[in-house]
Amino acid sequence: MRLQDRVAIVTGAASGIGRASAQLFAEEGARVLAVDLPGKKLAQVHENHSTITCLEKSVGDADAAQMIVDEAIKHFGQLDIVMNNAGVAANALVEEMSQEVWDRTMNVNLTAQFRLCQRAIAHLKKSKAGRIINVASVMAEGTDYGLAAYCASKAGVAGLTRTLALELGKFGITANYLEPGAIRTGMTSGLWDARPDVADIWAKKSALRRLGQPIDLARGALFLASDDGGFVTGHGLVVDGGLMLRV
Ligand SMILES: NC(=O)c1ccc[n+]([C@@H]2O[C@H](COP(=O)([O-])OP(=O)(O)OC[C@H]3O[C@@H](n4cnc5c(N)ncnc54)[C@H](O)[C@@H]3O)[C@@H](O)[C@H]2O)c1
Numbered sequence: 001m002r003l004q005d006r007v008a009i010v011t012g013a014a015s016g017i018g019r020a021s022a023q024l025f026a027e028e029g030a031r032v033l034a035v036d037l038p039g040k041k042l043a044q045v046h047e048n049h050s051t052i053t054c055l056e057k058s059v060g061d062a063d064a065a066q067m068i069v070d071e072a073i074k075h076f077g078q079l080d081i082v083m084n085n086a087g088v089a090a091n092a093l094v095e096e097m098s099q100e101v102w103d104r105t106m107n108v109n110l111t112a113q114f115r116l117c118q119r120a121i122a123h124l125k126k127s128k129a130g131r132i133i134n135v136a137s138v139m140a141e142g143t144d145y146g147l148a149a150y151c152a153s154k155a156g157v158a159g160l161t162r163t164l165a166l167e168l169g170k171f172g173i174t175a176n177y178l179e180p181g182a183i184r185t186g187m188t189s190g191l192w193d194a195r196p197d198v199a200d201i202w203a204k205k206s207a208l209r210r211l212g213q214p215i216d217l218a219r220g221a222l223f224l225a226s227d228d229g230g231f232v233t234g235h236g237l238v239v240d241g242g243l244m245l246r247v
Pocket residue numbers: 011012013014015016017018035036037040057058059060085086087088089108135136137138179180181182183184185186187188
């Protein structure tokens with residue numbers, strides 16, 4: 001049990017990477033507060049995982065960070081791991097992108113991560129193994145047409161997390177970010193089910209010749225959350241099956 005006696009917050013936990021991570025953390029002994037939007041089938045995350053507690057709340061709300069941290073402390077009395085995973089995709093050329101799309105993407109993907117880290121710090125300082133795991137993307141380093149807001153938000157996550165690592169290291173807190181490649185989740189399966197040829201292109205681009213599954217990222221998150229990753233901080237862990245190897 002690699003997370004025995006630890007308490008974790010996982011956002012965006014109703015689906016995909018967040019769901020797999022919340023459940024793997026629970027299977028490794030953690031008590032988990034799983035956060036997602038209202039009506040997003042969070043209860044299913046809890047099934048067969050009695051140490052997972054659910055909270056329906058948009059991380060984009062200004063009061064969300066304080067509410068989430070308060071809920072974790074109320075239920076579990078401590079906080080050791082924060083996994084900022086909730087995210088949204090946006091696709092629009094810069095010339096045509098509305099301010100609303102830009103603002104929503106930055107708010108959910110970046111500002112919400114900043115706020116939750118900020119509110120969690122005082123509690124993480126009390127932990128023997130404080131951990132921040134922010135979910136970025138390989139698009140923090142690369143890009144594609146229409147991805148300006150998404151890429152900017154994910155590059156921001158990388159910068160935020162490296163700075164957190166520097167500022168919080170003296171308290172024994174690590175801060176790292178994950179860079180998923182092409183992963184079959186709620187975010188991608190709509191397109192890939194409708195266009196299997198597109199999914200096939202992504203799979204063939206990766207060295208391992210397959211799409212990623214949520215559990216591939218959950219295992220990376222578990223490494224960073226556990227004692228195994230105790231001397232790793234300020235690091236972007238690429239979990240992409242070798243997607244980004246070729247220029
Ligand atoms: N799937 C991929 O290929 C891929 C690649 C790189 C990065 N990522 C990142 O991985 C993370 C998880 O995404 P996923 O692929 O598992 O997608 P997903 O759609 O399966 O899961 C994302 C979850 O976040 C939740 N969410 C969205 N907005 C929210 C909000 N305002 N408040 C609370 N919850 C909210 C959604 O309801 C959903 O349950 C995201 O940050 C995403 O950008 C995914």
